[in-house]
Amino acid sequence: MSPTDTAASQALTSQQVVDLTRQYNYGTWRFQRNWNPMHIADAEGCYLIDGSGKRYLDFSSQLMCSNLGHKNxxxxxxxxxxxxxxxxxxxxxxxxxxxxxxxxxxxxxxxxxxxxxxxxxxxxxxxxxxxxxxxxxxxxxxxxxxxxxxxxxxxxxxxxxxxxxxxxxxxxxxxxxxxxxxxxxxxxxxxxxxxxxxxxxxxxxxxxxxxxxxxxxxxxxxxxxxxxxxxxxxxxxxxxxxxxxxxxxxxxxxxxxxxxxxxxxxxxxxxxxxxxxxxxxxxxxxxxxxxxxxxxxxxxxxxxxxxxxxxxxxxxxxxxxxxxxxxxxxxxxxxLNLVERARELAPYVEAKLNDLKSKHRSIGDVRGKGLFWAVDMVKDRTTKEPFNTYADKVSGKSLVVDQIAAKMLADGVTIQAWVSHFVIAPPLIVTKEEIDRGIATLDKHLTIADEAASPS
Known part of the structure; x- marks a missing residue:
């Protein structure tokens, strides 16, 4: 057997990668028992690719850091x-x-x-x-x-x-x-x-x-x-x-x-x-x-x-x-003129998010600059009461934003959710079509929050 054949026979399956990661590593800022990390095997442009080959629009630049996109x-x-x-x-x-x-x-x-x-x-x-x-x-x-x-x-x-x-x-x-x-x-x-x-x-x-x-x-x-x-x-x-x-x-x-x-x-x-x-x-x-x-x-x-x-x-x-x-x-x-691109795309993103706010009673506020935006989720627009607090997070309670983010992930869009808001910060190379897709996916699943929100 050649060295190449040996390496191929020892290659880890996607599930083995997940299992070994859970067994030997700590997941950050979370309980360990329910950690089930997705295996990311590749990334390109504005997309992450999992172990099965499924592509995900990276709508928050992972941790708001992949500004140039992947695989430059x-x-x-x-x-x-x-x-x-x-x-x-x-x-x-x-x-x-x-x-x-x-x-x-x-x-x-x-x-x-x-x-x-x-x-x-x-x-x-x-x-x-x-x-x-x-x-x-x-x-x-x-x-x-x-x-x-x-x-x-x-x-x-x-x-x-x-x-x-x-x-x-x-x-x-x-x-x-x-x-x-x-x-x-x-x-x-x-x-x-x-x-x-x-x-x-x-x-x-x-x-x-x-x-x-x-x-x-x-x-x-x-x-x-x-x-x-x-x-x-x-x-x-x-x-x-x-x-x-x-x-x-x-x-x-x-x-x-x-x-x-x-x-x-x-x-x-x-x-x-x-x-x-x-x-x-x-x-x-x-x-x-x-x-x-x-x-x-x-x-x-x-x-x-x-x-x-x-x-x-x-x-x-x-x-x-x-x-x-x-x-x-x-x-x-x-x-690539990416600083200017972020500035030029800002009004487009702002308009899209404000349209979203007008449709969903669970959105209390949208705010941002450039390609850096938050969608603030509230149980009650009048009192501005959030759906969840940090105490809910550390107690292990299911958070509304996490439920929505999980649905978006299943539809091929990753988004950063934190306690009671979303951070929208795609790579600066993002296209308007990709912005449309990400916001449409969020729009689709905000019904989860709307159903839990107080009537306007």
Missing amino acids: QAVIDAIAHQAQQLSYAMPGYATTARAELSQLLAEILPKGLRKFFFTTSGTEANEAAFKIARMYTGKSKIIARYRSYHGSTIGSIAATGDPRRWAMEPGGKGPGVIFAPEVNCYKCPIRHTYPGCNIACADYIEHMIRNESDVAAVLVEPIVGTNGVLVPPDEYMPKLRRICDENGVLLIADEVMTGWGRTGEWFAMNHWSVIPDILVTAKGITSAYVPLGLCATSEKIAEFFQDHFFSHGHTYEAHPITLAPAVACIHEMQR
């Missing part, structure tokens, strides 16, 4: 070429991939962000941001917001406002993290109404800064991601920038999800012409072909470390195989 040949070639040329160099060395990517980043990032620390995830990039902010300011406290997610390591989960933090408390709530209200004009947590509120949620942060000692930074997702695609009013970010400046506090923008064209700008902060002191990103930087994160800092922070010890690092910082595909990804986004 230029990115694949960059990975292969770098692996053949130089598979690893420790962070203390300079590499061509590192220099090329850094030069591109200096052109694409908001002006003034000129010094970079590379990581292998968004959560690690946030950890770097926290340490840099504390080293630079000599202060310790980070103000984050509720309805936020910044990662799962001990520092980033401590700065996460959503209930995924709860399992780590009290020990997991790191020292010096305090929480402010999120920006949510649909359902304001401090019960104000825009625009008459004069952006009271930003004023609240200023009140916190002035009544807390030792505040190093304010940490925000420019547009909240997993927790509902919460888009701030246009006045919010400039006002927050002014508050930070007037109080000697750094502003950290977590653009792990909103970066790389997702919202119709290279970075979401560009919508408001606001430059943060530190910008954190990941996901779309390589369209998730390889794991890469970035912590970018301002010139003033970079200058500080000329004569102050930079006390941070890890083995895989600036790993060349992670950097080379990022260069290719940026060039491909430029070649």
